Structures are given as structure tokens and as C-alpha cells.
Amino acid sequence: MPHAIRPDELVAMVRDQIAAAADPEKAPAMQAYMKSTMPYRGVTSQPLTRLCREVYADWVLPDEESWREAVLALWDDAEFREERYAATTLAGHRLYREHRQPCTMGLWRHLVVTGAWWDHVDDVATHRVRELLERFPDTVTPTLRDWAVDDDLWLRRTAIICQVGLRERIDRELLTHAIDANLDGSTRTSPPESPYGREFFVRKAIGWALRDYFRTDPDWVRAFVTEREGRLSGLSRREALKHA
CATH class of the missing domain: 1.25.10.90 (Leucine-rich Repeat Variant)
Incomplete structure (x- = not known):
């Protein structure tokens, strides 16, 4: 069963998971391909999708305000581009459809x-x-x-x-x-x-x-x-x- 979690806790967990999955050798090429001023951790699409799926299935935000707060924190305070990808994944997650x-x-x-x-x-x-x-x-x-x-x-x-x-x-x-x-x-x-x-x-x-x-x-x-x-x-x- 999924567990309830605060927005700040979920955001920290996602960032920690992305950091743990980082591949610094891949990061420069990913940043160059996307012409991004924001750096990458070097986490490609499949592992990032898997990471988000597992975290968001196990840890659930209690209400719309918490969901919106977590999305904006991941997005606005992102230091790496993968954090913004994680934000849009959270934004569209099936568990929060009623909030959209x-x-x-x-x-x-x-x-x-x-x-x-x-x-x-x-x-x-x-x-x-x-x-x-x-x-x-x-x-x-x-x-x-x-x-x-x-x-x-x-x-x-x-x-x-x-x-x-x-x-x-x-x-x-x-x-x-x-x-x-x-x-x-x-x-x-x-x-x-x-x-x-x-x-x-x-x-x-x-x-x-x-x-x-x-x-x-x-x-x-x-x-x-x-x-x-x-x-x-x-x-x-x-x-x-x-x-x-």
C-alpha cells in the first residue's frame, strides 16, 4: 500500500534518487543535445521513468495543495534538468487526475x-x-x-x-x-x-x-x-x- 508523504519529503526523495542514478559521463552530451543551460545528472529516459514510477506509486501526496506544491518545488527549484522531467511526470500521474x-x-x-x-x-x-x-x-x-x-x-x-x-x-x-x-x-x-x-x-x-x-x-x-x-x-x- 502507498504511504502518505509531505511535499518536501517527496521532492527530497526524488532528488536523492536522481542523484543516486546519475551518470556524469553521459551528462555533458545530454546537455549539449538539448542545448540546455541547466545541467543534467546523466539519467536517461528509461531509468528516470522507472525511478519516478516506483517513487510515485509508493509515496502519495494527501491533497491537491500538496501535489501542486511538490510539482512547483521540483520544477522551480530544479538544479538539474531531470528534476523538471520528474515534475512533469508527477504533474500527470494517474493518482492526481482529480486535481487536474x-x-x-x-x-x-x-x-x-x-x-x-x-x-x-x-x-x-x-x-x-x-x-x-x-x-x-x-x-x-x-x-x-x-x-x-x-x-x-x-x-x-x-x-x-x-x-x-x-x-x-x-x-x-x-x-x-x-x-x-x-x-x-x-x-x-x-x-x-x-x-x-x-x-x-x-x-x-x-x-x-x-x-x-x-x-x-x-x-x-x-x-x-x-x-x-x-x-x-x-x-x-x-x-x-x-x-x-
Whole structure:
């Protein structure tokens, strides 16, 4: 049976476990690959996943406040990037599903804006944000429409890719809004009305979202791309039609 634990105790345990699993020889290459200013311990994905699974199954936080406190402590006070990966794993753990409500979008926003790189952002977008969108579409959709035009690049990327994997359950109006809000300026001949239109991570996100939905409705994606000829960047177009 799992045991109750305080947030500070859980955070300390996770950090100790990560330190014990560290491989200093791997750490520099991992940091270089991710272009991370935050150092790594050198714990790769599989052992880190196993470590988190075992700790989070055996030690349970008593309430929503404790869960949120532990997630933020692991994230905000992280000295090594693996601690932030452990934070997002805790954030999405099955035992705390009842705590993930529309108000949790504020927490996800914090992780996206402060994470500000594709590994953190994509995990939050395609798992945590997508979950809330599926469960509470009427409440979460307006927030994502706002994120699509936010001043923050990574919130825009989140709004574009948050439906990856939804297939036939996708909200095409939301997808269209998120993409169209970030098209202007995506080609060198279109006016730079969107501040992030030329950003690689936005153009790539558009292509990824369309490529994923192509598996479900290729005709819709083809028509979408054709209708935006001259506005859609070459990168986005190639990615969207990669499996055509």
C-alpha cells in the first residue's frame, strides 16, 4: 500500500534518487543535445521513468495543495534538468487526475512559459493540456484560443500542437484558429503581421499538427494547405503533406 508523504519529503526523495542514478559521463552530451543551460545528472529516459514510477506509486501526496506544491518545488527549484522531467511526470500521474481541473491551466501555463524549450513544452502540450481540453472543452478552449495569439512563443506552440493524437476527436475550429493566428509572416513574401510567423518552432508545430491530423482526414488537410498557398511556409507544408 502507498504511504502518505509531505511535499518536501517527496521532492527530497526524488532528488536523492536522481542523484543516486546519475551518470556524469553521459551528462555533458545530454546537455549539449538539448542545448540546455541547466545541467543534467546523466539519467536517461528509461531509468528516470522507472525511478519516478516506483517513487510515485509508493509515496502519495494527501491533497491537491500538496501535489501542486511538490510539482512547483521540483520544477522551480530544479538544479538539474531531470528534476523538471520528474515534475512533469508527477504533474500527470494517474493518482492526481482529480486535481487536474480547468484551473490547472494556470499551472500548465507556468511550466510552458518557464520551460521555454521544446522538450518541456511539447510534453505539457500533448499530454497535460490535451487531457484538460478533452475533459473540459467548453472551459479550456477559450484559454487556448488566447494562447494562440499570446506574446509568448511557447504558448503559441502549445495552442497549435495540443491536439496532436486526438485524431477524430479533434476540434478543427480550434486547430484552424491556432494555425491561422500564426501564419502571417511565415513566408518571406507575406507581411510579418504575426510576431512569430518566421519562428522555426511555430512553423514546425503547424506542420506537425497538420501531419498528425492527415492520418485521420487527409482530404481536409490537403484542402487546408491548398487554401493557404502563399501563406503557409515551405517547412509547414512539407511536414503537413509528408505522408501524402
